[in-house]
Amino acid sequence: MARQTPLLDIKGLTKHFDISGGLLDQLGVEKGRLVRRHTTVKAVNNVSLSIQPRETIGVVGESGCGKSTLARVILGIYPPDRGEIHYKGKRIDALSHEAMLPYRKKMQMIFQDPYASLNPRMTVKRTLEEPVRFHYRTLTGREVGDRVAEVMELVGVDPKWAGRYPHEFSGGQRQRISIARALMVDPEFIVADEPVSALDVSIQAQILNLLMEAQAKRGLTYMFITHDLSVVKHISSRVAVMYLGAVCELAPTGKLFQAPRHPYAQALLSAIPRLGEKDPKHVKLKGEVPTPIDLPSGCVFHSRCHYAQDICRRDIPLLREIDDNHDVACFFPIQ
C-alpha cells in the first residue's frame, strides 16, 4: 500500500479519567496522616495510529481495553489529555467549538444499542433531519426531505415509514436508521462502535452487508470497534489489537489472523470460537486483566505473558514495524 496522506493521523493520544469523586472520597489515612488521593483510570495511553482514506480499520480488544474511549477522543467527544489528532493534515484536537463544526460533519458515529441511541420521542424523519438542518443551514425543506428519502432508501428502510417512531421498528431496522442518521450529513469517516453486537446472526449479516455497500457507494472510511473477531476479520482491511489502553499489534487483517506476533494477540485470536473446530487449542493466559487504575510497570501485558523477561517489567515497548506494514509493541515478538 502506497503511503498517501492519511485521512486521520493520531499521535501519542492519551486520555485519563479522574474518578476520585468529591473531597471526602479523596481523603484517606496513610501512616497516621491525613492524605488526599487522586484516582485516575488510564483509559488510553500513548496511542498512535494513522487511518488511510477508504480503508476499514478494525479495533479489537476485551471489555475495558479503551477501544471506545479511543474512538470518542478521535471524534472530539472527549478532549485528549495529551497527543495530537490530524484530519487530512490539519490538527483538530485543540480547535474551538465553531472551528470544529466542519470536521464534526465529516466524522460520524454509529452506536451499539439502537434502542438507546435513537430518541424515542422523535419520528424517524425528525431524527434524520436534525443533523442536516444543523450542518447545512441553507438547504430548503424540500431538499432536506429529498435527502431523507434518498438515505432511507439506501439503508433499506421504506421512506413511507418516515413518520413512525423508533419503537415501531425492530432492532435490525433501528440499526439501519442509526446508520442512516450517520450518513445524512455526507460524512467521510464513520466510527462504528459495536454496531452489530446487539443483533441476531441473520440480522447481523444484513447490517454488515449494508455497511459494506454504503462504503463502496460513498467511499467511506470506517473505524470498526468490536469484540467479535470474526466480524472484524470479515470487514476490515487492517486491525489494531488493544490491551489496557495501548495498541499492542497493528497489521493487515490477513497477516494478523494468519500469524499474530504479539503474545496477547495470539491468545485473543486462539480464543475465537470457530465453527466445527473440535478440540480447539486455546492459549491460556495467566491471571486476569489488571485494572487500568494501577497499570503494571513496563509492558502492560507482562503480568500475564508467558514470554516476559526483566526488560518487559522495566521498559514500555513501543509500537514498531517488524515486517511490511506489521507493527508490534513487544520486545520479543513471536516468530
Place this chain on the structure above:
Amino acid sequence: MGHLLEIQDLVVKFGLRFGDLTAIDGVSFTLNKRERMGIVGESGAGKSVTGFAIVNLLSKPGYIHAGRVLFEGIELNRLSDEEIRKVRGNRISMIFQDPMMTLNPVLTIGTQMTETVLAHKEMRKTDAMDLALEKLKKVYIPSPEKRLSQYPHECSGGMRQRIVIAIALLTNPSLIIADEPTTALDVTIQAGIMDLLIELCETEDMSLLLITHDLAVVSQVTEKIAVMYAGRIVESGHTDDIIHTPRHPYTQGLIKALPGALEAGSRLNQIPGMMPTLTDIPPGCPFHPRCSVGVPRCGTETPILMSVNDRNQMVACHALRRP
C-alpha cells in the same frame, strides 16, 4: 437403559388477556447420560423457555400446556412444588447468563455455597464449607480459601461465572442446564469457561444442555444440536452433521450468515426478514415467509421432524421430502 432426560411433545403457552400465546410448540428431544447437547436459535426462538420448562421454572403467565418432561424416569411436570425443589438445584443445576444476577450481592461466596448444600443435604456447616472449597478448586479459582469470605463484587466477571459453576456442582448433579453462560463475557474468558464445562462433564459424569445463540461455541462444545425457530425444533442431529451438512434452509442460512466462513469482504448471506413474534406466527411452516426453497404446501401444512439419514439427523421441511 432409558435416557437421562426425555422431552416429549412439549407445548408451553403464555396465558394472556387476549388469549393464549404458544411459545413452545411440540418440542421433543432426548439427552443421554454424559452427553452434551446444544439448543441454538435466535432471540425469541424459545430456547430459554424450553430450559425453564424442564425445571418447572416458568413464571406466570407461562405454563406447560401439554407434553412430558422425563428426568431419570420421573415425570417432572407432574411434581408438586415441594417435590420439584428436591430435583432442581440438586439433580439438575442451572447456570444463567449474568453471574451478577445469579449471585446474591450481600452474602459472601462461602455463605451462598453452604446455603445451597444445606438446602439439599444434612451435614455440618464445617463439612459444607469443605465441600465448597473442594468445588472452588475444581473450577480453578485461584486462592479459593480467600474467595469464600469475599463478596461477588470483589471478583471479576469470569471468576463469578466460575463460582456459579462451582455452586452448580455442589450437589453432584447429573444434568447442568447452561443458558447463555458466556454471552456476557469476553472471548478469552469464554474459551476458559467452555473448556471447563467440557472437562467437568467428563470428570463428574454430568450431562450438559447448552442453550446459546452462538453456533460456533455450540459446535465446539456439544455432541448434538437442536436448532429452534419460532418455538419449534426445525433441525436436530449430531453436531458434525448439522454444521457440515445442514439440511434445513434456516440452519443453512444461519451458518452461511456467519462471517468467517467466507472470503473477507465478500457479501454475507442474509436471511431476509426477521423471526416472527409470538402473536403472528405464520400458518404452516413458521419459516416459509423467509424461505427461498418453499413448496406450495409450506404455507398451509406444518412440517414435522423427519429423519433424513441413518445418523439420526432430523429435519422439519417439506421441500426435502419427495412428493
